[in-house]
Amino acid sequence: MLSHEEHIKLLLKNYYEKAELILPDDLYVREIALQPVDSENYIRHLSFPSIHELRSFITKKIPRHLYYSSARYQEPANPSMDEKKWMGSDLIFDIDANDLLQCKESENIIQFKFCKNCGYISFNLDEKNCPNCNSMLNKFEHVDPYCIELSKDYVKKLMDIIERDFGFNNYEVVFSGHRGFHIIVNLPIEYKFMTAEERREIVSYIRIEENDIKAIISELTNYDKIKHYISLPPQLIDGGLRRRIAIEIAKRCNNKAIHNFVMGLTQTINYHEVREFYKDLLNIIYEIVKEISIPIDTKVTMDITHLIRVPNSINGKTGWIAHAIKNRDLENFHLEPSMLSPFNNIKMRIKMLIDIPNIKVIDKNFKYKKNEELIIDASYATYFIFKGLAKIIDIKN
Known part of the structure; x- marks a missing residue:
């Protein structure tokens, strides 16, 4: 029988062998970065001439998170940022549901610290170590699906500004696979070299x-x-x-x-x-x-070296796809298993590591006790697994 870690590796490997990743045409001038599924550290300054070579790499060094740079470089694999020789950057926007004022001031966001070893839970977010076993505490944050739906309204307003006020039409809209949306604008050549301060002016105009x-x-x-x-x-x-x-x-x-x-x-x-x-x-x-006012992430838009989560890769915080929205059609994008999960025909038997409060994941409510075992669809199970709240016991196709 496979271990918890082996199950995760196999799931991700099988996905990346066939995944239709959306990558820029000029992949060869982009830095690639990833966090391997079995490591806390990131691997930076990678470069691949084509998606074929990239796929070969990530099916061996399986990523929990996979990124490419918004920047273009003459030497993308150079470990020195100063020596990469910058050749301009895309314009990136990030809208997270947990930044919406309507959600911050409600009970739609749940946060706490927890211990994977003994199941201790603390709502003191400054607490670092478990008082029972002295293990380092992990942070859990859950954003209700209502807030993600609400953030779509801000994305639509931002799309209107991008097209009507800025005149940019070559861009992608991507659900992050977690709690928000990314907009990736492939700028005309005359705007690719905007500095961080010039991009700050764009932020000010949008955020007010x-x-x-x-x-x-x-x-x-x-x-x-x-x-x-x-x-x-x-x-x-x-x-x-x-x-x-x-x-x-x-x-x-x-x-x-x-x-x-x-x-x-x-x-x-x-x-x-x-x-x-x-x-x-x-x-x-x-x-x-x-x-x-649109609550875009200021740092993301200003950062000319920002790493973009690869559209259609798996978000290692949920096990869901960073879903590229076809034709930017937000009206027909909804949080549902068939859109979010690459594992729709799989059920998982999992064991809860802590008490789970009543939360809504995608379209269902869940509440479980520590050590409780259950069999549920993988689209829901991966949320608990990748959040560190549960372990895989078995997978049933």
Whole structure:
């Protein structure tokens, strides 16, 4: 009978022998990095001339996590970052469901520390060692599927900005296989060499930091009662931030004249109509500006050497596929076993290492006790296994 570790290796090896990994056409100028399934350390500065050579390598050195660099290098295998000779980078965005304010302030995120050896659980995230056996504690974080569905709305808004405001159309949308989405933009040649600081400007435009909100609101609500001067509402045809704000105003506006002006159906509007609307706008403008803010990961977008999880590789935190979304069709992407798991026709007998609180995984609720054994579909079992909460006893095809 195979051990827990041998089962995992065999599952991943079988997957990577046939996996349709999505890799850039210029793979030969990208750094490849991976964490072997049997190691805590990463192997960096790898380079392969083709996917054939890469596949040959990863079916021997089986990865828990597999990445390629957003950067292109003349010498991608050079161990010195300064000597790789940078040749520009893709533009990367990362939206994680655990960063959404709606989820941070609710019970949709569960976090605790646990001991694999004795099953001790602590909700003190600063605790490092088990008080019972002195083993190092592991961190568990669970994000409810509701939050992942919610993050799709932010991805759609980001796609709108990428296409309408930036004019970029060559990009991929990928579910990370864990708790969020990656967007990989293959930039036109004139933008590939943007510096980290230039990419920081993109981050500021998308996130709209708190420091910028006051200035934006001041511009939109400029009103001089004596001079009879008032700012016109933004329109969809304005572009940029004004276009993004106009979209949200149109959703909330009950005044037909204002709505038609914002939508660009009319180009003139009565001063008194605007003045009445101004009173309503003061009550909702902060909410609107916060609504158009998108919580992308600042460091990821600024990093010109960022490592991208290979689309259609397996995420070693869940055992799920980093699913490349065909035609960027988010409407038809849902958290369901057939999309997430490469092991849909397999059942696993697993043993729980700790007490599992009531959590929802994909579309089912689970609650188990330490040492409890159960047989469940692999799409759910791998979540507990790769999170370190359970061990494989047997696999049934």
